[in-house]
Amino acid sequence: MKVLVTGGCGFLGSHICKFYRDMGWDVVSLDNMTKHELMRTGYSVSGARDFNWNLLKKMGVELVKEDIIHADIVNNLAKDCDFIAHTAAQPAMTISEEDPRLDINSNVIGTFNVLEAARKFDLPVVSCATGHVYGPERINNSITPKDNRYIRDPVGIDESEPLLQGIKTPLHASKRSAEIYVQTYIDTYKLKAASFRLSGIYGPNQFGGEDHGWVANFAIRTLINKPLRVLGNGKQTRDILYATDVAHAFHAFYEKQVSGIYNVGGGEKTVISLLECIDLIEKITGVKPKVEFGPDRFGDLRYFVCDISKVRKNLGWEPKIFPEEGVTKLCNWIKENVSLFR
Helix, strand or coil, rough: CCCEEEEECCCHHHHHHHHHHHHHCEEEEEEECCCHHHHHHCHHHHHHHHHHHHHHHHHHCEEEEECCCHHHHHHHHHHCEEEEEEEECCCHHHHHHHHHHHEEEEEEHHHHHHHHHHHHCCCEEEEEECCCCCCCCCCCHHCCCCCCCCCCCCCCCCCCCCCCCCCCCCHHHHHHHHHHHHHHHHHHCCCCCCEEECCEECCCCCCCCCCCCCCHHHHHHHHHCEEEEEECCCCCCCEEHHHHHHHHHHHHHHHHHEEEEEEEEEEHHHEEEEHHHHHHHHHHHHHCCCCEEECCCCCCCCCECCCCCCHHHHHHCCCCCCCHHHHHHHHHHHHCCCCHCC
16 A cells, blocks of 8 residues: 655654555555744754655655645655645744735645545545635634633534634635635545644654644744743644644544544543643743743634534544643654754
8 A cells, every 4th residue: 555645754754654654555655844833943954854755765755855836746756656645734823923825825826736646546535624714704703712711611613613703814724725625626527535633742753833733833942942932922822733643633534434524623621721841841841831821813813622523423523632742742752853953
């Protein structure tokens, strides 16, 4: 068996590559090795960007440095595969505002090329969407954190929730557009496909910065003794999801092939606020984070917790790793590779 993983040298892609190599599959990683996000972090950019490439090379993954905006490249790699895991994306709201052409090329044109390849070669495919498609004003004051540091009775958001509520950025537009294309290929061409609305993914191999990957960003900055910045009051709430659980979700779709749009998150059992996460990192590491506060960021969600009933029912999937275990694994990985973050 053989899988094509777009964005395979990215954080999530690297976990999916490892998952399938561990299962004995042949794995092809297609990644343009862009440094857009890393240039803003202050980390060792070249070392950080090459980390997952070198990791996958040692696993025996076939590595292809190309871009998904080139349809002929995608087709050539997909033709001998059994499955496509499409994780390549421009994921940062800030970068989408600064470079909307990059955003639409990566998230819309790239996804279209992947779907066309899947249609041409009759391959099942999973594409990564995001909880941001619900829009930043999804939640009302009745369940927005006020006096408490987190919500004790979280309200799960299911796939029927109205979309793109409130302020929109190019990232909202591109991610929802890509998802519409996935649904269109399901409806028109009967493609076996899924769009995963992912929530708060974290874990090893993640070079999180302020633009994207907040759990890793908080842990990294704590462990290198640098201030971390909270944008807003810190009561923003998420259900976070460990990366290997996402890899299992991809394979659950491959096995069941029940097409559709799915919330894929930690659900109500992994709800955590930014302030709670900071406390958890301190508990795990024994290091007190240096916290600075800044203004709310344009377009950010204040609250997002997945209702994962649909993916549990249709694909038989639910998360297995919860925040204390997952953040501990993340912190251990950062300690082992601390030179990359200085």
